[in-house]
Amino acid sequence: MSHDLPRLDDAIRSYYDRRPEEKRLSQGASQIEAARSKELIQRFAPDPPSVVLDVGGAAGAYSFWLAAKGYEVHLVDPVQRLVDLASARNEDAPRPLASAEVGDARSLEVPDGAVDMVLLLGPLYHLTTAGERATALSEAARVLKAGGLLFAACITRWASLFNGLVHDRLADPAFVTMMERDLETGQHRNPDEFPGYFTTAYFHTPDEFRAELTDSGLGLLGVYGLEGPAGLLGDFEERWADSRKREDLIRAAREIEEEPTLMGLSPHLLGVGRKR
Numbered sequence: 001m002s003h004d005l006p007r008l009d010d011a012i013r014s015y016y017d018r019r020p021e022e023k024r025l026s027q028g029a030s031q032i033e034a035a036r037s038k039e040l041i042q043r044f045a046p047d048p049p050s051v052v053l054d055v056g057g058a059a060g061a062y063s064f065w066l067a068a069k070g071y072e073v074h075l076v077d078p079v080q081r082l083v084d085l086a087s088a089r090n091e092d093a094p095r096p097l098a099s100a101e102v103g104d105a106r107s108l109e110v111p112d113g114a115v116d117m118v119l120l121l122g123p124l125y126h127l128t129t130a131g132e133r134a135t136a137l138s139e140a141a142r143v144l145k146a147g148g149l150l151f152a153a154c155i156t157r158w159a160s161l162f163n164g165l166v167h168d169r170l171a172d173p174a175f176v177t178m179m180e181r182d183l184e185t186g187q188h189r190n191p192d193e194f195p196g197y198f199t200t201a202y203f204h205t206p207d208e209f210r211a212e213l214t215d216s217g218l219g220l221l222g223v224y225g226l227e228g229p230a231g232l233l234g235d236f237e238e239r240w241a242d243s244r245k246r247e248d249l250i251r252a253a254r255e256i257e258e259e260p261t262l263m264g265l266s267p268h269l270l271g272v273g274r275k276r
């Protein structure tokens with residue numbers, strides 16, 4: 001595989017070069033994103049050993065979890081720093097990844113029909129044109145075996161609005177400018193690289209996301225809201241630390257996971273598709 005760094009928006013590369021993405025899923029409301037993503041992956045995934053390609057796998061949060069279950073996992077990410085972290089962790093892993101390489105969702109260096117599952121948990125929201133997202137989805141479909149599964153995530157259109165309310169950011173004019181653009185166009189930009197305001201991305205409406213997945217030609221098994229209202233709760237951390245209350249948060253998210261009128265509450269949606 002080529003080790004030339006993939007063509008990536010400068011702001012995205014700089015964000016992941018500086019921000020500790022490797023810790024994100026163990027902090028704050030991202031913890032319910034991780035728990036629910038794993039729940040949904042387990043709901044559909046074939047038994048191990050099957051071959052998994054984790055595209056945009058970062059430092060391997062989902063890759064190492066699946067490898068520990070006995071899957072053959074290959075991780076791809078365009079950010080060298082994150083791939084290096086995955087490779088370092090792999091040296092001591094009891095069940096290591098089969099590979100961790102620099103690569104890009106738009107051009108996978110994987111043969112046709114080689115894998116049983118593709119995780120696309122990140123690339124689609126960092127590809128800001130419909131054409132690039134279609135290319136990434138078509139690459140995912142190409143590398144899947146017939147009957148193989150795609151798990152793809154998006155960020156929803158109202159994520160900044162809700163995040164701004166929870167963190168009381170609507171008094172910050174820079175935040176409001178960014179949020180209004182999100183709401184009008186879905187195009188999220190943080191040109192001054194304010195910490196905590198994320199980076200270049202596209203935020204989907206649920207209908208757009210469903211349409212893009214359907215257009216990929218995969219059979220759509222479902223689109224699911226991941227977090228539900230959990231991230232709106234000011235005392236999320238305290239509730240998450242209490243096992244009974246944590247189950248309630250997860251239950252609330254699960255109860256409304258396919259309810260069209262409530263899907264946009266979740267900052268992330270997970271689409272599941274099967275190659276015909």
Ligand SMILES: C[S@@+](CC[C@H](N)C(=O)[O-])C[C@H]1O[C@@H](n2cnc3c(N)ncnc32)[C@H](O)[C@@H]1O
Nearest residue numbers: 055056057058077078079104105121122123126
């Ligand atoms: C928010 S992180 C998500 C990481 C992990 N998959 C997760 O769900 O927690 C987004 C990831 O997408 C990666 N990414 C961005 N653009 C990409 C592209 N064109 N192809 C593949 N991965 C990309 C980033 O480098 C980053 O690791």
